[in-house]
Amino acid sequence: MKKIWSALLLAGLLAACVNLDVEPKAKQFYVLEDNGHGGQAGGRSPCPKPAGGLGLLIDVQMPATFYNGTNLAFSRGPGSRGHYQYAQWTDRPTSQIGHLLRDRLRQDCHYRQVALVGEGLTGEQLLSLRLLELYHDAASQPGQAVIELDVQLVRRDAGRLIAQKTFRATAPAASYDAKGASLGFNQALGRLLDELEAWLARQPRG
Numbered sequence: 001m002k003k004i005w006s007a008l009l010l011a012g013l014l015a016a017c018v019n020l021d022v023e024p025k026a027k028q029f030y031v032l033e034d035n036g037h038g039g040q041a042g043g044r045s046p047c048p049k050p051a052g053g054l055g056l057l058i059d060v061q062m063p064a065t066f067y068n069g070t071n072l073a074f075s076r077g078p079g080s081r082g083h084y085q086y087a088q089w090t091d092r093p094t095s096q097i098g099h100l101l102r103d104r105l106r107q108d109c110h111y112r113q114v115a116l117v118g119e120g121l122t123g124e125q126l127l128s129l130r131l132l133e134l135y136h137d138a139a140s141q142p143g144q145a146v147i148e149l150d151v152q153l154v155r156r157d158a159g160r161l162i163a164q165k166t167f168r169a170t171a172p173a174a175s176y177d178a179k180g181a182s183l184g185f186n187q188a189l190g191r192l193l194d195e196l197e198a199w200l201a202r203q204p205r206g
Contacts, residue, residue, distance in 0.1 A: 029090050030072070030182035034100040036190025054205050055123030056111045057156075060098035063131040067093065072178050074136040074143075081135060087178030094131050097149070101129070101193060110201055125162070127200070128152040132166070136181035142173040145184030147192050153203055163203050167192050 062068065070092055071083040089096070098116055105114040115121035133148035147169050153162040171187035174180035 025086065027086050027088055028178065029088050030178070031090050032093055032096045032100075032182075032189065033186040034104065034190050034193055035186040036192075036194040054111055054125055055113045055115075055121065056105065057115055057117050057121070057123040057126050058098055058102055058105075059117045059126055059128045060094050061128055061130040063094050067131055067134055072136065072181060073134060074138045074181065077139050084178045087182075093134050094129075097131065097189065098129060100189070101196070104193060104197055105200070108197070108201070110205075124156060125205075126154045126156050128154065133168075134185070136173060136178070136184070137170075138173075138176065138181075142176040142180055143184075144170045144172050145181055145188045146170050147185065147188045149192060149196070151196060151199075153200070163199075165199060167196055167199075169195070 066081060067073065069083075070088045070090075071085075072087040072089065073081055073083055075081050102114055102116055105111060111123075111125075113121055113123065115123065117126075128151065130150045131148075132150055133146055135146055137144045137146050148166065149168075150164075150166045152164045154160065155162055169188040169192035171184045171191065173184040
């Protein structure tokens with residue numbers, strides 16, 4: 001009997017070691033932020049010279065159903081995904097990413113104006129964004145935040161594809177839970193938007 005109880009105790013300890021979903025039994029809300037060099041945390045001043053002549057519209061496409069909600073996602077291994085039960089974003093990540101990118105691009109000098117589709121402004125170029133991945137890779141502790149975004153730049157009047165690229169960024173989670181993952185997401189998103197902004201600056205304006 002003692003051996004049985006010892007085995008059960010050992011199994012319980014092992015289970016505790018891999019228990020990712022240790023959360024307070026009340027919903028916790030996290031804000032997806034841009035912690036990159038060119039984001040809000042970078043403290044850039046507005047463009048010091050007249051902006052470029054073209055306008056840019058940002059079109060945020062619908063992601064896969066799994067990523068179209070507000071619950072933070074995690075993965076314990078290749079091909080698996082799950083949602084944290086009590087951890088949510090304050091806004092849908094796709095919407096938040098679009099707003100953060102718009103705010104970034106309004107501070108540089110590449111476009112006359114930058115707006116999201118539906119904000120009532122026009123633009124000669126269209127930047128389409130589709131979120132492909134946004135999850136806490138929790139295969140090992142503390143894991144890492146993973147973000148992947150597909151981007152297409154189109155000349156609207158000609159319906160011509162100018163450029164396309166898939167961006168992927170990762171950052172270590174601060175701890176092995178949703179809170180730590182959310183901090184990692186902010187770092188990863190900042191890196192991704194830094195790369196996207198630099199890539200966009202290299203594209204032709206015609």
